[in-house]
Every structure is written in C-alpha cells, then in structure tokens.
Amino acid sequence: MRHLIVKSLGILGVALTLAGIGTAPAAAATTTAANPNAPVLAKSARSFPLLTDGSDPADLRLVQLYNTKNTRDIGGYRTADGKWKIRPYQLLRSDNLSRLDADDVKTLTDKYRVKSVVDFRTPGQVKSQPDVKIPGATETYLSVLGPHAYSDGGGDGDFYNQRLNFGYSAITGYRQFLNMMAVNNGGATLYHCSSGKDRTGIATVLIMTILGMDKQTIVNDFMLSQYTHRTVKIDWISKYYYDVELNYGSLQNYINTALAISPATQARLRAKYLVSTDGKNTPYPAPTTPTQPNPTPIVPTEPEVKPAPKPQPDLAPVESGAADQVTHPKKKAAKVKVLKTKRLKTKYHYQLKAHKKWFKDAHLKHQKGKTPKSTKKWRLLKSEKVRIKHKTYTYYQIQDHSGHTAWILKSYVTKK
Structure with a gap:
C-alpha cells in the first residue's frame, strides 16, 4: 500500500510541475542556455536537480505554415548510437489547428501527406477552437487531462495555472496514442494540443524515448517551444524526469510498466519511424515473427461469446488485429x-x-x-x-x- 501511495504522489508531482505549481517556489528563476546569467535556485529549495537546457533555435525544424506557431517535424533526430534517425515527413508535433487557411491545409495535405490527426485537448477546448479539417485525414480525440478543465477555452495561460489531471486519463490516453501510431498505415501523423508544448511535449518525450534518442536530445526538443513565443521551463521537464525515475527507475521502465507498451509494439514503432544514417535510408529491422504461433483465446460456437472466468480489467487501447498481447488460455483454443x-x-x-x-x-x-x-x-x-x-x-x-x-x-x- 505504501508503495502505491508513493507512486501516486510521484505522478501527482509530475502533474503539478507541468502545471507550474510544483514544489519549487513560483517566483524562482531557472538557468537555461539561453539565459546563463539567470539566478540559480538552490538545490535544497527545489529538492530536485535541474537538467541542462541545450536547445538551439537552429534545430526548430518548423513546418512552414501561416497560422500556427509551433508546428515541427521531428524527423532527423538521431538515436543515441548515431546509427538511426527519425524519418522526415512522418511525425509532426503542433499547436492547435483552428486557424489553418487553404495554403496551410495544402501544405499538410500535399507536402506532408497527413493522414492521421491526434488532438490531446479537452472536449471544451476542442469545441471552442475546433480544428480545421485536413482532407483525407482521420481525427482522434484523446484528452490526456480528462473530460474537462476548469477554464476550457481560456487559453494556456489560464489553463495551466490550475491543477493538471495527470493520472488515469494521461496514462490511458498516451497508451492509446502510442499503440495507434504503431499500426497507422501511410502518410504522416500530426499530434497536437493548444500550444504544442506540454501535452504534445510529453507525447514527444515518450516517442523519442522509445525510438532511442538520448535524454539531452529529448530535453532540448522539449525546450525548443521557448523560441516559438511559448512558455516552457527547464524545471518542468526536470521534475517530470525526476519523479518518473524516482518511482520507476527510468522513463523506459515507466513506458514498459505504467503505460504497458509491449516490446512488440515498441519494436514496430522503431521499424516504422527509423531509417539508417548512412545515406542509404535503410529501414530499421522489422520485429521478427515468433517461431511458435501465439495461442488464440477460446471463442464461442454461437455469435455470442461466453465470458472468460473472472476477466481482469483491460486498460490497453484497441489495436486493429494486434496479436502481440495474446493471453495464454489453459484450454486448447479454437482458431x-x-x-x-x-x-x-x-x-x-x-x-x-x-x-x-x-x-x-x-x-x-x-x-x-x-x-x-x-x-x-x-x-x-x-x-x-x-x-x-x-x-x-x-x-x-x-x-x-x-x-x-x-x-x-x-x-x-x-x-x-
């Protein structure tokens, strides 16, 4: 029980930190590469170490749109071993798409071939500023903050001054997002929130961790939003890593256990979004097929299926025809x-x-x-x-x- 309480408090700490209301005093300044002369908050006062902001505006990789400020192609980032990089024109992170004009839509449709849009905003934010539709692209709504916020439609300034619900909705939302990305076929995926920095930022942290980028590269990308007239602080991402690592050992273990992203799904993500850096753009090796087929579960002889005894709750998102999380029934299963x-x-x-x-x-x-x-x-x-x-x-x-x-x-x- 004590272990569960510690984990819950840790995740809540992540939420409060991203909201700007963590354990560090609100008025405290942080040290960044962009402002090396800023006063340093004493370690004893903030109780967690600050990561280094090594972001460079030259690395923005902005998508040239007229009516968004923070739409970026994360293609080109290299893995920690330098052998692989993210495919360009495949993964776009963005702020909201409510003001796109015809030229912006044409760019996303023709140049980037966007086929999937994932919106992390709350239903109230979606209603007040609905996305301009991209022809041929499916739209998926995954509010990682739950069904609503206290100031829906009030803008990020008001929105993030209140307590973030970084719990069940975030775990299940990001889980569904990552599983969905592993099975998307053709075209680019664009994922976004209101300003493209917090909810979208954490989604990018998770993606880049699975794909094999090192922590400094990931932190630098998170901090790049400061060059698009958005407010981000090194304290936020530092506290995120600190709490996750305190409770799970590493962000990778958090992805494996809390988000429950299977090894097979992570392998599919790497095979789908990585290519070699040797100039040949060789695709990352696809996961190998198991030598023994996975057993299939018991199915009915009639259209209605008999319930399995004492079914356990399943929080994992739906994957179309996915077969990498098959349970092992005791009886021989029908095909x-x-x-x-x-x-x-x-x-x-x-x-x-x-x-x-x-x-x-x-x-x-x-x-x-x-x-x-x-x-x-x-x-x-x-x-x-x-x-x-x-x-x-x-x-x-x-x-x-x-x-x-x-x-x-x-x-x-x-x-x-």
Missing part, C-alpha cells in the same frame, strides 16, 4: 482467422443493444463485459470479418465521444 479489415467513414451516430458482450479486438481477446443500458452515441471506426470454426462473423470497432473504443458484433449495433 480465429481475420479475413478482412476495413476502415469506415460514417456520418451517423449509432447506439448499442444493451447487455451484449464486447472485446478488446476482433480476435476476441480480453472481454470487457457487457454493454450498458444507457444509450450512448458511438461512431464506427473499422470493421473486421473473422472466421471462427468455419463460421464467418463481422465485428465493428466503435468509439464514443470521449474516445473510448471497443469491438462488438455488427448485429449488436443499430443506426441512430
């Missing part, structure tokens, strides 16, 4: 074969039949229980046709307005 996967573009809202069983993915792994009585509105993301014991079923991947997803039999979904 499940995915015949076809299709992305859906629907303009309608759907509701679910009550008391029907849903699952983590179309392989019928990790049952989530039964659908509630309430008539929530859902939208369809994907469909998968699967064969189970010589019978064919169609499953829909559905998403509610808060971004929660699940798989369910097509026959259990009705048009609103």
Whole structure:
C-alpha cells in the first residue's frame, strides 16, 4: 500500500510541475542556455536537480505554415548510437489547428501527406477552437487531462495555472496514442494540443524515448517551444524526469510498466519511424515473427461469446488485429482467422443493444463485459470479418465521444 501511495504522489508531482505549481517556489528563476546569467535556485529549495537546457533555435525544424506557431517535424533526430534517425515527413508535433487557411491545409495535405490527426485537448477546448479539417485525414480525440478543465477555452495561460489531471486519463490516453501510431498505415501523423508544448511535449518525450534518442536530445526538443513565443521551463521537464525515475527507475521502465507498451509494439514503432544514417535510408529491422504461433483465446460456437472466468480489467487501447498481447488460455483454443479489415467513414451516430458482450479486438481477446443500458452515441471506426470454426462473423470497432473504443458484433449495433 505504501508503495502505491508513493507512486501516486510521484505522478501527482509530475502533474503539478507541468502545471507550474510544483514544489519549487513560483517566483524562482531557472538557468537555461539561453539565459546563463539567470539566478540559480538552490538545490535544497527545489529538492530536485535541474537538467541542462541545450536547445538551439537552429534545430526548430518548423513546418512552414501561416497560422500556427509551433508546428515541427521531428524527423532527423538521431538515436543515441548515431546509427538511426527519425524519418522526415512522418511525425509532426503542433499547436492547435483552428486557424489553418487553404495554403496551410495544402501544405499538410500535399507536402506532408497527413493522414492521421491526434488532438490531446479537452472536449471544451476542442469545441471552442475546433480544428480545421485536413482532407483525407482521420481525427482522434484523446484528452490526456480528462473530460474537462476548469477554464476550457481560456487559453494556456489560464489553463495551466490550475491543477493538471495527470493520472488515469494521461496514462490511458498516451497508451492509446502510442499503440495507434504503431499500426497507422501511410502518410504522416500530426499530434497536437493548444500550444504544442506540454501535452504534445510529453507525447514527444515518450516517442523519442522509445525510438532511442538520448535524454539531452529529448530535453532540448522539449525546450525548443521557448523560441516559438511559448512558455516552457527547464524545471518542468526536470521534475517530470525526476519523479518518473524516482518511482520507476527510468522513463523506459515507466513506458514498459505504467503505460504497458509491449516490446512488440515498441519494436514496430522503431521499424516504422527509423531509417539508417548512412545515406542509404535503410529501414530499421522489422520485429521478427515468433517461431511458435501465439495461442488464440477460446471463442464461442454461437455469435455470442461466453465470458472468460473472472476477466481482469483491460486498460490497453484497441489495436486493429494486434496479436502481440495474446493471453495464454489453459484450454486448447479454437482458431480465429481475420479475413478482412476495413476502415469506415460514417456520418451517423449509432447506439448499442444493451447487455451484449464486447472485446478488446476482433480476435476476441480480453472481454470487457457487457454493454450498458444507457444509450450512448458511438461512431464506427473499422470493421473486421473473422472466421471462427468455419463460421464467418463481422465485428465493428466503435468509439464514443470521449474516445473510448471497443469491438462488438455488427448485429449488436443499430443506426441512430
């Protein structure tokens, strides 16, 4: 119990620090490479060591848009061993897209081929400043601060003066984001918040850690937002690393355990976003296929699936057809074969039949229980046709307005 309390306090410390209201006095100045003459806060007063701000405005890698201040291509960053680098035109970090004009949209569509947009803002911020849509790109909403903030729409100045909810919503949101990035196909992914510095900054810290950049390179990228007329402080990222390392040993272990990003998913991310630095742009080696096939879970002979005994809660986000987190059932499992996967573009809202069983993915792994009585509105993301014991079923991947997803039999979904 004491261990759990210590971890909770550590994560809360990360939240308060990112909010600018951590253990260090609010009026204390910090030392940065941009201002070497600034007074240094005594270590005993702030109780955690400061990292070094070695950021250089020449490294901004800004995407040339007219109506955003902090849109950057993180392509080109090298791994700690210098052998690999992030592919350019694949990963864009940004502030909000509410003021894009036709030229900006054309740049993101034609030059960068953006096919996926991930918005970390709260629903209130999204409503007050909705993104300008990018043709052909899917939009995913993952509020890492929970359903709302006290000053939605008030701008970052007001927003980050209050307490950040850097807990369950952040863990599950970043987890879903990283898993989703591992299976995105074609084009670039653009992820953003309001100013492109805090929520987006931490997302970039996590990505670059998995891809193998060293800590100083990651910290420098976080601090580059100061050259785009945004406020960032070395204290914030220092406290983030300090609390994570205090409770988990390293940021990599935090990704492995707290975020529960599987080794296979991390290997897919490296294979997808890294190329060699030898001038040949050789792709990073893809993860090898296991020599023994993963066992498949028990599935029903009827369309409704029998629940597994005492199912454990599953916080991991949905991965389409992902097979790297398969559980090991005690009984011999029936074979499940995915015949076809299709992305859906629907303009309608759907509701679910009550008391029907849903699952983590179309392989019928990790049952989530039964659908509630309430008539929530859902939208369809994907469909998968699967064969189970010589019978064919169609499953829909559905998403509610808060971004929660699940798989369910097509026959259990009705048009609103």
